[in-house]
Amino acid sequence: MSENSNRDLLLRTASGLFRRKGYDGVGLNEILAASGLPKGSLYYHFPRGKRELAEAATAWAGQAVETLVERIFAAATDFPSGAAAIPRAIADTVKQKGQVLACPVASILQAGTQDERLRLAARQVISSWTVCVAKHAGRLGHPSPQSAAESLIIQLEGAWLLALAEQNGGPLERLADRLSERAMV
């Protein structure tokens, strides 16, 4: 089972670098150097090379975010407060790291115009997030769960982008405030 440890290391390292510099901004050698693994190891685990690695890394990082979303909503008693807790959580990790990294999906999506498989991996993650949020929106009594879920994902991505531009969690925190205000109308 621990045979997968180097594969996982590659996934984690690649995802972090992609979030910092974007798919095309990161070289294979850089990923290898950061993980301390040789080239042969990468091509053993991901025979189709960089693209396959990025595809897997996107799914992996998407799953991590979804787990966070699931955990937050599971503890929420109404939709607006659950929704607000998500940008708040992202803003917290920003404060903790002292740096804003791009959303893993956004960081890969730009290369999606060139590589359909990458685009589909990103699309799949977004779709999966949306389903997850819509499920909880319905459970918490929101009148149009699907629309509310898409709207939340959109605002998350947009605020994340603004935070990236400003290198500051402010946009995410203000989004959280706006979302939770709605709870007390």
Next chain:
Amino acid sequence: MSENSNRDLLLRTASGLFRRKGYDGVGLNEILAASGLPKGSLYYHFPRGKRELAEAATAWAGQAVETLVERIFAAATDFPSGAAAIPRAIADTVKQKGQVLACPVASILQAGTQDERLRLAARQVISSWTVCVAKHAGRLGHPSPQSAAESLIIQLEGAWLLALAEQNGGPLERLADRLSERAMV
């Protein structure tokens, strides 16, 4: 005055390519080939090279979007209908081109972690859009123009990203619907 025509051509060509493939996904040779200009010409107009070109292209494209926003809001009689008209306009150009290109700011931002000047160019464009929208929000009687403006920009960027992932204007059109519904509450 037409001496600038090649400089402008470089700007337009580069901006289009960056939107398709991202900053790091486009090579100098590709920009040059697409514009039919030689390397010397690029380094004459942009002595600091690719980065300076991208910086200028971001400002140029940002200005183009701002002009559209200004024009739409100038014709609007209330904030929600003006706000809704913007994603609608973007969705229209998507339908017309048959392809979703990334927002010019988003396409450059990923490289902004590496190059502070690029990040600042992107930040400046976003800030300028926000000021423009806030001005009209105030004029049209919105109670908190600054917050409304940031929220609109966030949703625009988020919906643009989803549209990019799906290669379909749907997310932008649904955002427009959601924004204009608010008009008739």
Next chain:
DNA sequence: ACTCCATTAGACCGTATGGTCCAATGGAGT
């Protein structure tokens, strides 16, 4: 002790990258 094979190690390849440099060009000003 031996085999076997999943995995690692890293040299190597062709190509593309961003950038530099300088000679040629050609239109405007006189």
Next chain:
DNA sequence: ACTCCATTGGACCATACGGTCTAATGGAGT
């Protein structure tokens, strides 16, 4: 006709890219 200089043309460079290939390694199974 001549000069001048803003602009172009493109050869050239070191480096980095993604990818391929084969030999070494080492632990598990017997």
